[in-house]
Amino acid sequence: MLTENDKIKHLYNRAGFGLNLFDLKNKTDWQKACNLLFKSNSNYKKLEAITLTEVQVAQDKMKNLDKEDKKDLKQLLRENVFELNNLWLNEMINSEAQLQEKMALFWHGHFACRSINPYFDQQYLDIIRKNALGNFGTLLNEVSKTPAMLQFLNNQQNKKDHPNENFAREVMELFTLGRGNYTEQDVKEAARAFTGFGFNKLGEFKFRVQQHDFGNKIFMQKTGNFSGEDILKIILDKKECAYFITKKLYKFFVNDTVNDAVVQSLSDKFYQSNYDIKTLMKEIFASDWFYNEKNVSVKIKSPIELMVGMFRTINTTFVNTDSNLFIQRTLGQILLNPPNVAGWTGNRSWIDSSSLLFRMRLPQVIYYDKDIDISPKEITPEMGTQQMKMANDFVKKLASKKLNATADWTNVLQLFSSSKNIAIDIPNTLLAKKADAVALKAIQINADNSSLQNQIKSIVIETMSLPDYQLC
Amino acid sequence: MKRRQFIQTSGLATAAMMIPNFLKAQENKVLSDSDKVLIVIQLTGGNDGLNTVVPYENDLYYNARPKIAIQKNEVLKLNSELGLNPAMQGFKNLFDEGRLCLINNVGYPEPDRSHFRSMDIWQTASNSNEYKTTGWLGRYLDEKCNTCNQPTQVLEIDDTLSLALKGKNAKGLSMKDPKRLYGTTLDTYINQLSKQHVVGDHEHDNAEYLYKTLAETVSSAAYIYQTSKVYKSATTYPNHQFGKSMKTIAELITSGVNTNVYYVSLGSFDTHFNQQKRQADLLQQLSETVKVFMDDLKVSGKQDNVLLMTFSEFGRRVSENASGGTDHGTANQIFLFGNKLKQKGIYNEAPNLSDLDDGDLKFSVDFKNVYSTILKKWLNTDEQSILGNKYQYLNFI
Numbered sequence: 067m068l069t070e071n072d073k074i075k076h077l078y079n080r081a082g083f084g085l086n087l088f089d090l091k092n093k094t095d096w097q098k099a100c101n102l103l104f105k106s107n108s109n110y111k112k113l114e115a116i117t118l119t120e121v122q123v124a125q126d127k128m129k130n131l132d133k134e135d136k137k138d139l140k141q142l143l144r145e146n147v148f149e150l151n152n153l154w155l156n157e158m159i160n161s162e163a164q165l166q167e168k169m170a171l172f173w174h175g176h177f178a179c180r181s182i183n184p185y186f187d188q189q190y191l192d193i194i195r196k197n198a199l200g201n202f203g204t205l206l207n208e209v210s211k212t213p214a215m216l217q218f219l220n221n222q223q224n225k226k227d228h229p230n231e232n233f234a235r236e237v238m239e240l241f242t243l244g245r246g247n248y249t250e251q252d253v254k255e256a257a258r259a260f261t262g263f264g265f266n267k268l269g270e271f272k273f274r275v276q277q278h279d280f281g282n283k284i285f286m287q288k289t290g291n292f293s294g295e296d297i298l299k300i301i302l303d304k305k306e307c308a309y310f311i312t313k314k315l316y317k318f319f320v321n322d323t324v325n326d327a328v329v330q331s332l333s334d335k336f337y338q339s340n341y342d343i344k345t346l347m348k349e350i351f352a353s354d355w356f357y358n359e360k361n362v363s364v365k366i367k368s369p370i371e372l373m374v375g376m377f378r379t380i381n382t383t384f385v386n387t388d389s390n391l392f393i394q395r396t397l398g399q400i401l402l403n404p405p406n407v408a409g410w411t412g413n414r415s416w417i418d419s420s421s422l423l424f425r426m427r428l429p430q431v432i433y434y435d436k437d438i439d440i441s442p443k444e445i446t447p448e449m450g451t452q453q454m455k456m457a458n459d460f461v462k463k464l465a466s467k468k469l470n471a472t473a474d475w476t477n478v479l480q481l482f483s484s485s486k487n488i489a490i491d492i493p494n495t496l497l498a499k500k501a502d503a504v505a506l507k508a509i510q511i512n513a514d515n516s517s518l519q520n521q522i523k524s525i526v527i528e529t530m531s532l533p534d535y536q537l538c
Numbered sequence: 539m540k541r542r543q544f545i546q547t548s549g550l551a552t553a554a555m556m557i558p559n560f561l562k563a564q565e566n567k568v569l570s571d572s573d574k575v576l577i578v579i580q581l582t583g584g585n586d587g588l589n590t591v592v593p594y595e596n597d598l599y600y601n602a603r604p605k606i607a608i609q610k611n612e613v614l615k616l617n618s619e620l621g622l623n624p625a626m627q628g629f630k631n632l633f634d635e636g637r638l639c640l641i642n643n644v645g646y647p648e649p650d651r652s653h654f655r656s657m658d659i660w661q662t663a664s665n666s667n668e669y670k671t672t673g674w675l676g677r678y679l680d681e682k683c684n685t686c687n688q689p690t691q692v693l694e695i696d697d698t699l700s701l702a703l704k705g706k707n708a709k710g711l712s713m714k715d716p717k718r719l720y721g722t723t724l725d726t727y728i729n730q731l732s733k734q735h736v737v738g739d740h741e742h743d744n745a746e747y748l749y750k751t752l753a754e755t756v757s758s759a760a761y762i763y764q765t766s767k768v769y770k771s772a773t774t775y776p777n778h779q780f781g782k783s784m785k786t787i788a789e790l791i792t793s794g795v796n797t798n799v800y801y802v803s804l805g806s807f808d809t810h811f812n813q814q815k816r817q818a819d820l821l822q823q824l825s826e827t828v829k830v831f832m833d834d835l836k837v838s839g840k841q842d843n844v845l846l847m848t849f850s851e852f853g854r855r856v857s858e859n860a861s862g863g864t865d866h867g868t869a870n871q872i873f874l875f876g877n878k879l880k881q882k883g884i885y886n887e888a889p890n891l892s893d894l895d896d897g898d899l900k901f902s903v904d905f906k907n908v909y910s911t912i913l914k915k916w917l918n919t920d921e922q923s924i925l926g927n928k929y930q931y932l933n934f935i
Contacts, residue, residue, distance in 0.1 A: 406654060440698070536748055
């Protein structure tokens with residue numbers, strides 16, 4: 067059985083991005099810590115990097131791309147691609163609403179989507195954050211009406227006379243039911259029902275009556291003149307949908323190896339609660355099995371979880387926030403830029419020889435200012451070629467340099483200065499479970515013992531460089 | 539060049555310990571499967587196929603591209619209708635020497651015009667409506683490296699690993715430079731940790747999996763670096779990253795590293811505007827390097843061992859756009875190189891510009907047929923389990 071403190075640590079590793087060192091001292095009552103995660107977030111703020119007017123001005127400029135002078139474009143590039151990403155990353159690091167941001171990251175991988183229009187990205191992000199712990203049906207309906215998603219899945223091209231099935235297919239395959247729970251005929255009929263789901267330049271959902279197919283549809287053995295909303299309702303009525311979502315949540319928050327009996331029982335309750343996400347998550351985090359040792363330190367951190375966790379321990383700022391993006395690109399997870407609608411594969415797909423080596427070197431690159439010595443692949447995203455070129459040039463330049471971070475070690479030094487045995491206390495604090503003998507020995511041998519400060523810093527950095535630190 | 543002279547000029551004489559094996563391999567006339575090497579060159583960004591292999595007698599081509607078409611008197615003629623971009627003298631020479639095979643109109647049903655998505659489709663060998671999480675060469679590695687502890691059979695010359703090389707159980711290795719990777723793994727701390735004895739169940743235990751990956755990386759880096767010292771190419775390669783990468787590959791092959799598949803990328807070919815110079819530069823890099831590479835392997839006696847393939851995630855639209863460039867399209871050509879090609883020259887019909895799908899070329903060869911042919915006939919593996927389906931073989935090898 068885990069101790070009270072270990073339970074809190076495990077809870078925050080999964081329901082959030084890890085305890086920050088301040089919490090570590092102050093959160094000693096598991097029940098209180100758990101309740102705190104679910105306290106409604108009255109401070110909720112939409113993240114805003116750009117206004118609608120700015121986007122429209124930028125779009126006009128884009129039309130004359132050749133004439134654009136570089137400075138303006140650079141400005142645009144930052145606003146478009148990086149700023150929202152950075153704003154969200156900061157929330158993950160600093161927000162008290164840890165569960166909300168962690169859930170939003172889950173929904174971002176679930177309703178995976180990206181848009182070249184930063185205003186659309188912003189709307190979409192607001193919806194998955196705002197509804198992160200709300201009602202799944204509401205979330206599904208709202209995401210299905212975001213310009214970002216409709217555009218990403220080509221529903222603007224889904225018209226009465228020329229149906230485009232992309233949106234309808236992914237709604238069932240990836241968002242709600244999973245393969246095997248619908249037929250090709252269901253996809254066709256649902257696509258007809260979603261005709262007319264569109265948006266305007268202001269980023270507003272528009273139902274285009276002329277393009278909608280008002281004929282009868284036969285969907286999941288039901289017949290009627292179904293609208294897109296009707297289709298979503300019929301899907302939500304199916305228990306398979308609750309099971310599909312619950313299983314995915316279980317894999318993300320508990321364990322990639324599924325305990326089917328547990329998932330089945332959770333799924334039934336989720337369905338009975340009419341898809342109340344908060345109720346489901348409470349059930350998970352309050353259960354005994356969640357704290358079973360076989361569920362502790364078995365998840366491989368995604369690049370975002372790894373970064374955010376480090377920065378929650380050591381208060382870190384980059385001279386140039388592009389460094390954040392560099393790490394995301396090199397490790398293969400860029401916020402607001404998932405690889406495709408299926409989201410990130412997760413688990414062991416994060417780890418190969420080069421990504422593991424870079425993960426292990428990352429703390430030294432950041433905190434000892436070592437050379438980066440690696441460059442991620444060029445990207446060819448669907449943004450203007452000029453922008454893409456600049457993004458790639460930036461990365462090439464950075465590859466031969468340093469990340470230029472400023473670290474505030476105050477909290478770390480304060481916490482461990484009085485510690486009796488820092489070479490054991492630090493690893494045991496920062497790792498998801500107690501470090502084994504070989505790792506402890508390697509840490510001890512390589513520690514910088516020139517002063518207490520250096521000793522603490524070096525042990526923290528070494529701990530963060532361990533393969534074990536990749537787990538939570 | 540006589541062998542003795544070759545050995546002296548290549549600096550091979552200094553690697554006395556390794557010579558016997560190396561020479562034995564060279565004298566062995568019959569190729570065993572383990573000696574066969576595939577090199578995949580990814581042209582990232584969507585290379586414009588119609589300005590690579592130009593239908594220089596086709597009015598439809600010139601009508602569609604008033605600004606950027608390549609004129610008839612400029613192309614390097616392959617036959618009475620097709621010619622290469624003038625930047626591709628290297629390919630032209632290889633064509634004349636019977637070491638090039640050109641397959642036109644390669645693609646897949648329901649093509650996707652997004653870079654990411656279409657690249658995923660090519661790299662994972664999926665259909666356009668399915669999402670696979672492993673790459674075709676990664677799954678090859680799964681077959682090949684079922685129980686091995688050094689995944690060096692599949693190697694990418696880059697700092698990060700592409701999805702194409704990620705299998706279910708095994709993942710390829712990526713590195714730009716054997717020496718640099720080796721240097722990284724020599725870091726005291728990393729090296730000590732890699733010695734952590736793995737006894738547990740890495741199939742199910744992620745901690746064991748991480749330590750196993752680390753140990754494999756460190757031992758693979760040492761193996762590749764040590765072996766690569768056997769042979770240093772005396773050939774001068776073009777002085778750009780792609781040239782360097784191909785030189786590294788030539789040296790690894792000749793040194794006898796046990797790698798069967800090399801993967802390398804060149805880009806970006808995403809030429810939405812002012813296409814001509816940008817594309818010509820890249821095609822020049824590609825063409826001159828491949829020619830030097832093939833000739834280098836001839837010198838080292840390894841030319842029968844290699845098959846080289848280029849691909850891009852899509853071709854571009856038939857009509858040029860308003861900015862002197864081209865937008866995302868569909869079907870495209872694949873080039874194959876080797877000394878053992880069964881069919882040399884132009885494999886199939888030229889693109890049909892009078893039968894388009896909404897302004898885009900229609901494919902006539904599914905790229906999965908190309909993969910299936912290579913996996914079966916060249917790498918001699920069970921291609922059906924790797925591709926998940928039976929795809930008919932082509933006849934280029």
